[in-house]
Amino acid sequence: MKNKYIDLIDQTYYFPQEEFTLDDNKLLFHNIDLMQLVEEYGAPLKFTYLPQISNNINKAKSWFKKAIEKHNYGGQYNYCYCTKSSHFEHVLTEALKNNIHIETSSAIDINIVNNLISQNKITKDNYIICNGFKREAYIKNIADLINGGHEKCVPIIDNYEELNLLDEAIDRDFSVGIRIASEEEPKFEFYTSRLGIGYRNIVPFYNREIKDNEKVTLKMLHFFINTGIRDTAYYWNELLKCLKVYIQLRKICPTVDSLNIGGGFPIKNSLAFNYDYEYMVDEIINQIKNACDEAEVPVPHIFTEFGSFTVGESGGAVYEVLYQKQQNDREKWNMINSSFITTLPDTWAISKRFILLPLNRWNDEYERVLLGGLTCDSDDYYNSEQNMNAIYLPKFNKNKPLYIGFFNTGAYQETIGGFGGLQHCLIPTPKHILIDRDENGEITTKLFAEQQTAEQLLKILGYND
Known part of the structure; x- marks a missing residue:
């Protein structure tokens, strides 16, 4: 027996x-x-x-590289680590060995970035993507970083007020992104994410606040949903809605050249775990390229912000x-x-x-x-x-x-x-x-x-x- x-x-x-x-x-x-x-x-x-941190980073890089080559995709891929998943120095040090970028969520994240800059672990070649709801301390830290010459620091606009606050604090030209307030899965407790700006309001916001501001360049559109990157009708539908906004923006704003699809890769939670990462990456690249080709606009550079996948x-x-x-x-x-x-x-x-x-x-x-x-x-x-x-x-x-x-x-x-x-x-x-x-x-x-x-x-x- x-x-x-x-x-x-x-x-x-x-x-x-x-x-x-x-x-x-x-x-x-x-x-x-x-x-x-x-x-x-x-x-x-x-x-x-x-070592597992580096292993997972390089797995994701290889999946995107393969998909980009397969589909003759004209954009580049940039892997960002979402620091809120684990802020420890040993985690950031290991992750940064792999030519990646950083996504931040709060003011003290920028203090961590400054510490890593002082150790030459982050240079001006690293993107610093600044997400989250921003108030005085976070705005100041972002402004200090950009004023100090870190041109690849890209604050992601989460609400209508933030652009003006950043504009007042930053004394040089700078780039921004806009976060889309995605619609949540039907079974979720609310309909729309509290983060970002609604789909229908992004183009009007650009025309009203950014288009004629010579100091500000719109570089990135940011898209993320709470359920993560999964092979569901809901995910693909939200991605296509995001692409429609990107296409609308790209036709009137040639500087918006990047699409940040956020994080959301799952990690293994049982010995029976089964998830086809390579297929999902391939299909994301395929969907983006098809939508852009059909609309006759250039494909965007792709950014991801994997946190749990990096360190979990x-x-x-x-x-x-x-x-x-x-x-x-x-x-x-x-x-x-x-x-x-x-x-x-x-x-x-x-x-x-x-x-x-x-x-x-x-x-x-x-x-x-x-x-x-x-x-x-x-x-x-x-x-x-x-x-x-x-x-x-x-x-x-x-x-x-x-x-x-x-x-x-x-x-x-x-x-x-x-x-x-x-x-x-x-x-x-x-x-x-x-x-x-x-x-x-x-x-x-x-x-x-x-x-x-x-x-x-x-x-x-x-x-x-």
């Missing part, structure tokens, strides 16, 4: 997979022995596998199962030595699912369980995989410690969870490890942050001077 955990995985998925393999009953992630990591650093812990698959979290509680005749609760609410807040906030696998004991029998966090909050739990309404793990045995890993957690979890700050029920933030490879391809590890201490939390709370 096949009742071992490895049997369950073999029967349910294609396994091993590109990033997940087994060695002597233990899970390897990109050939990294995670149990060895636990033995060295303990658990709970977070980790970032830096580099991250992981490791926990130890401390104890099992059987609360009734059916439900077994495996209690972890941390909290889902604080370390993987999206599991609580938006019921997001990540890849969950044990690190050890793959040859043991398995059981169906629920996972509980350490806080005294009823919402601190994890109860299902993305592709099945259940969790199966090797059977709990108090004499055989079980370690579990959540994978592809690298986007948003630290910033949403308030890295380094207060945590729910004062469960400390775990230690964080950076994993890299040296010039010979050998694994290297570095401690980025220790687990939070009681003293640090008390100081935040005002108990320690």
